[in-house]
Amino acid sequence: MVRETEVNQKDQTILEFRNVFKTFPKSLHPSIQDISLQIRKGDIFGIIGTTGAGKSTLLRFANLLETPDSGKVFFESEDISSLNGKELREHRSRVGMVFQQSHLVLNRKVFDNIALPLKASGWNSADIKHRVTELLSLIGLEDKINSYPSQLSGGQKQRVGIARAIANHPTLLLCDEPTSALDPETTRSILSLLKDIHEKFSITILIVTHEMNVVREICDSVAVLEKGKLIESGSVYSLFADPSQEITRKLTGNVFNYSIPEETLARTNGRILRIVLKNEIATEPILGKVIRATNIVPNIIHSKIEYIGGKPIGVFYLETDLDDQAETIRSAFVRYGAFVEEIFK
Incomplete structure (x- = not known):
């Protein structure tokens, strides 16, 4: 008999990596080494680490843009590790993704860029127009509906990329270094937008970053990776207040300098x-x-x-x-x- 506490815990987990490994061809070391990690539904969860730690690889397991060599990936308690064809497409419709660069289609207007996933899912024209208009209002770019990406600033492009990522009402939003190419003021505005989206639509967000200020500003929980291994994980507060590993102390030290002058x-x-x-x-x-x-x-x-x-x-x-x-x-x-x-x- 399954205890009620176990059922509740299971219900709270939207994404789980279980003993996942990944080694790329010609690489001497695994990119991901035996990582097990749970993401709670409703969290804004950060994955941090230095360059080459394996952050983006782990993130891409969630929508199978990368597949683990071994181990399992569970989404809403279902094993998605080997999905393909129609089942994979259906899964990806429930998982939006924001890239470091916005990856907009340059020869399409803002409206058409946001509408792309909706058209792929078979939405009718009237519903697409309503949804795109709603999203443009959310991201504050109603006046850019007929603009091309080349006519937008870096922050505006990223806003359009975010709108496209959530157009299909996903339950999980993946963000791969979404602010690393932006200036500090634009970074703050993008993080504010992500927090608004999280609150308004109850979307779980998994964000990869090497910027500790991003983690501090937006995340509830965080995992620290180093050379493909999970070093420690927990609440953001505990990470800053009481880091247990040297790499974590180095990462958090840039934000909260504990040392005496x-x-x-x-x-x-x-x-x-x-x-x-x-x-x-x-x-x-x-x-x-x-x-x-x-x-x-x-x-x-x-x-x-x-x-x-x-x-x-x-x-x-x-x-x-x-x-x-x-x-x-x-x-x-x-x-x-x-x-x-x-x-x-």
Whole structure:
């Protein structure tokens, strides 16, 4: 008998990679090595890693633009690993895809580019016109309906590409480095659009990126890949607040610099403690509680607070002159739920 909790968990998973491998011809190392990963329905899930980590290959397993050499891919609990013909076409109609470059048909107008998947699915002309008009309003390009791709900016092209990807009402949207060729302001507008689409249409989004700011801005959960292997996965907050692997610390360090400035460190003479406050603890007056509990007022030499997914992470550095003071302060912070470590010059 299947327990209710198992049924609920199964219902929540829209995409699963199970022990998937992939090696390309002439490659010395597998692009994907024994990766197992579940994507929950309704999530915005990020896959990050450096160049060559296997991110895009894993993403393309979801619509079988790439097929694993071994292992299984499940979509809404169905094994899709070996689909072909009509079944494959039907599956791809439920999975939209946004590419790094918009991949628009250059000799077709914006209307026709968005209408392409609808025509392929047999929609009638009236429904196509209604849907394309609706999507142009969503992406804010109603006035570009008769424009050609060459007449659009990079951000506008990507918006049209997104509209085309969701035209057929997919339940899963794949995004392969959708902002890497865009400037920061346009990147923010594209991420805002993706969040609007996620909220309005309840589309699960799987996004590949090497930009940690993208992960921080839009994702609920994330997986870290390195050299074809899954290094760690979890909520975006936990990734930034408590990364367990060195590669993850390097990736997140570009967004949230936990280190103390060298010039500040050079001016210190005592023992330096690094205090990290996560989750609800970061909103409480922990420092005041420690001072009252220990009757010690340490020197705060550096501090920073960031918000990830609307939740705070606080980091600050204290200097104490005496060894017994450092141990007393350390114990007090730990008692209140903080993470504490000593920093050595």
